[in-house]
Amino acid sequence: MGFLQIASAHKAYHTPEGAQVRALDDVTIDVRNNEFLTLLGPSGCGKTTLLKCIAGFEDLDGGDLLLEGRSLKGVPAHRRPFNTVFQNYALFPHMTIAQNIGYGLDVAGVRKPERDRRVGEALEMVGLSGFDSRRPAQLSGGQQQRVALARSLVLKPRVLLLDEPLSALDRKMRETMQIELKNLQHSVGITFIFVTHDQEEALAMSDRIAVLSNGRLQQIGRSTEVYDTPANEFVANFVGTSNLFTGRVTERNDRLLTIETANGRRLAARSDGFAVGDGVTLVLRPEHLRIAEPGEGGAGCTIEGTVKDAVFVGSIVHVHVDVGFGRTAILHHRHERAGASAAVAPGASVRIAYSPESVHLIAAAGG
Amino acid sequence: MFRGFKTFRLWPTLFNAYGFLFLAFLYLPLGLILLYSFNANPINMAVWTGFTLDWYATIFGGAGVKGSFDAAFTEAPERIFAVVKNSFLVAVSAATISTVIGTVTAIALARYRFVGKRFYQALLILPMLVPDIVLGIALLVFFVGAGFQLSLLTIIIGHVTFLSSYVFVVVSTRLAGMDTTLEQASADLGAGPLTTFRRVTLPQIMPGVVGGFLLAFIISLDDVVITYFIAGVGSQTLPLFILAMMRRGLRPQITALAVLIILFSFVVATVGLLLRNRKP
Numbered sequence: 001m002g003f004l005q006i007a008s009a010h011k012a013y014h015t016p017e018g019a020q021v022r023a024l025d026d027v028t029i030d031v032r033n034n035e036f037l038t039l040l041g042p043s044g045c046g047k048t049t050l051l052k053c054i055a056g057f058e059d060l061d062g063g064d065l066l067l068e069g070r071s072l073k074g075v076p077a078h079r080r081p082f083n084t085v086f087q088n089y090a091l092f093p094h095m096t097i098a099q100n101i102g103y104g105l106d107v108a109g110v111r112k113p114e115r116d117r118r119v120g121e122a123l124e125m126v127g128l129s130g131f132d133s134r135r136p137a138q139l140s141g142g143q144q145q146r147v148a149l150a151r152s153l154v155l156k157p158r159v160l161l162l163d164e165p166l167s168a169l170d171r172k173m174r175e176t177m178q179i180e181l182k183n184l185q186h187s188v189g190i191t192f193i194f195v196t197h198d199q200e201e202a203l204a205m206s207d208r209i210a211v212l213s214n215g216r217l218q219q220i221g222r223s224t225e226v227y228d229t230p231a232n233e234f235v236a237n238f239v240g241t242s243n244l245f246t247g248r249v250t251e252r253n254d255r256l257l258t259i260e261t262a263n264g265r266r267l268a269a270r271s272d273g274f275a276v277g278d279g280v281t282l283v284l285r286p287e288h289l290r291i292a293e294p295g296e297g298g299a300g301c302t303i304e305g306t307v308k309d310a311v312f313v314g315s316i317v318h319v320h321v322d323v324g325f326g327r328t329a330i331l332h333h334r335h336e337r338a339g340a341s342a343a344v345a346p347g348a349s350v351r352i353a354y355s356p357e358s359v360h361l362i363a364a365a366g367g
Numbered sequence: 368m369f370r371g372f373k374t375f376r377l378w379p380t381l382f383n384a385y386g387f388l389f390l391a392f393l394y395l396p397l398g399l400i401l402l403y404s405f406n407a408n409p410i411n412m413a414v415w416t417g418f419t420l421d422w423y424a425t426i427f428g429g430a431g432v433k434g435s436f437d438a439a440f441t442e443a444p445e446r447i448f449a450v451v452k453n454s455f456l457v458a459v460s461a462a463t464i465s466t467v468i469g470t471v472t473a474i475a476l477a478r479y480r481f482v483g484k485r486f487y488q489a490l491l492i493l494p495m496l497v498p499d500i501v502l503g504i505a506l507l508v509f510f511v512g513a514g515f516q517l518s519l520l521t522i523i524i525g526h527v528t529f530l531s532s533y534v535f536v537v538v539s540t541r542l543a544g545m546d547t548t549l550e551q552a553s554a555d556l557g558a559g560p561l562t563t564f565r566r567v568t569l570p571q572i573m574p575g576v577v578g579g580f581l582l583a584f585i586i587s588l589d590d591v592v593i594t595y596f597i598a599g600v601g602s603q604t605l606p607l608f609i610l611a612m613m614r615r616g617l618r619p620q621i622t623a624l625a626v627l628i629i630l631f632s633f634v635v636a637t638v639g640l641l642l643r644n645r646k647p
Contacts, residue, residue, distance in 0.1 A: 055551075055555060056554075057551050057554075057555075076554070077551070077554040077555055078554045078555070078556075078557050078558055078559055078563075079557075082555075083555055083556065084551075084552070084555045086548050086551070086552060088546070088548060090546065090548040090549050090551065090552035091552075092549060092552070092553075092567060093549075093571075094570045094571065103553070103556050103558075103566075104556035104557050104558075107556060107557045107558045107562055108557055151556065152555075152556075155556065155557070
């Protein structure tokens with residue numbers, strides 16, 4: 001028996017134009033106790049809808065939610081042992097910080113001495129002691145964020161739902177909060193379900209990531225699994241950057257495969273699966289590609305091309321290489337001090353090399 | 368170049384003049400009535416014969432009426448107080464009931480989905496668009512047909528029918544500007560619908576509710592046309608009373624009464640503004 005089971009959840013919307021949009025299409029996820037699970041996907045993928053259905057603000061059209069085996073069907077939001085941190089924080093503007101945090105305890109009928117003690121502890125936990133009598137409007141975005149967290153966590157929910165809570169913060173603040181949230185989750189031992197469209201954020205914080213697109217679950221797994229072995233092209237493109245080449249297996253030598261693309265490009269990959277004739281897509285991460293030294297690189301492990309752009313982003317240079325047939329490959333080149341990186345100047349002819357072990361293969365759709 | 372410079376100077380002057388004339392247009396009649404209410408001349412108000420507070424005194428019963436001529440044109444303080452009392456009773460009751468009905472309706476329409484919602488919304492705005500005289504006749508026909516004795520009660524019911532619409536509009540505007548995630552947050556933190564309403568929704572829309580109440584109160588207080596049709600013999604309100612006084616000519620006492628009404632409206636409006644601007 002799982003902790004929180006999302007069992008083939010369905011939900012459809014009607015747009016004002018009358019079209020039907022499937023926000024959730026047969027989504028099944030087994031949420032584990034005390035894990036940091038991220039729902040990741042582009043806007044409109046259904047991740048926020050799923051969160052709202054878990055919170056109880058919306059009902060599923062089909063499927064069920066089970067908390068420790070008990071269905072949550074018909075249980076209104078205020079009776080579910082879940083709390084939400086809203087994207088805009090939704091702090092009550094007419095109440096002080098202490099009143100905001102104490103709201104849930106008041107409603108639950110917790111007596112004043114205990115209420116005040118727990119509010120004090122919650123304020124301390126998020127580093128806002130002494131802010132009790134301020135109003136939300138007097139706080140910065142990051143501080144409001146902490147109040148929203150404290151207001152939810154003070155109730156010791158079974159699950160904390162977070163709806164893109166970091167999206168309103170600036171980059172530095174966001175990175176700080178990512179670490180704080182992760183540490184907080186460890187120390188309070190509460191299951192976090194975190195919604196975001198930011199794949200870097202998802203990779204940085206999550207125990208597991210569930211990737212959603214068009215209302216369907218694309219893949220669920222540990223951060224490294226999702227990144228290293230994406231289940232399909234959508235995941236490969238959405239989580240991190242990928243260079244994809246689609247073709248057919250033409251040769252198999254022990255574990256070494258040769259894949260020929262429609263353009264006649266021959267690429268090598270090492271894999272246990274697949275047989276001659278199978279349609280596959282190669283996933284090449286930019287950090288696994290390098291610019292080959294003259295004479296280096298075995299057959300099938302190089303791609304010829306011309307440098308189009310070299311974008312300096314700090315420790316590395318993103319090199320965009322025109323590899324022919326209208327395709328551009330992106331590789332991450334380690335940044336050298338000025339003068340040493342003449343090889344990656346735009347217009348230069350280069351050979352891209354990779355190791356067959358670093359290739360991840362996806363069975364081509366329908367192939 | 369010099370012409371350009373000249374037109375540049377001309378426009379601000381014109382705008383200032385326009386602003387001044389507009390204010391004069393708005394406030395000159397009110398200023399005139401204020402002036403008349405202090406004029407000692409009992410026959411022709413347009414001719415200044417000296418400053419007096421006598422007309423105010425006659426309202427409050429502080430000064431006896433001089434001569435039989437004036438007496439014929441002056442109402443006794445007891446009569447005035449009786450109609451003022453009626454007016455306040457009607458205005459407070461009608462505004463209170465309308466505020467409850469209008470607010471509840473606004474919340475229902477803003478927060479719940481049901482069949483025919485749009486139609487219902489249009490029906491709610493309609494009483495504000497129907498000419499007062501039509502509404503007055505319609506209400507009279509209804510009350511007589513339903514066997515009501517025309518009284519203060521019929522005035523209150525009649526006022527509630529259209530004042531609810533005003534409150535509905537004012538509160539709806541406030542609700543539309545309210546962040547609905549606040550109510551979700553309240554439910555999320557364990558509060559049932561009633562607690563959420565009392566502790567989150569109501570405090571958020573309070574300025575709208577108070578504004579709606581004050582608007583309804585003021586409209587009820589100075590309504591003439593509708594009230595005229597549905598007032599009974601013993602249920603005269605202040606505006607109807609003044610209208611009756613006017614039939615015998617515009618007397619100085621009326622100007623004093625008018626000034627007091629303006630003063631009162633001003634106080635109500637100020638209170639309303641202060642409440643609205645109060646920091647949450």
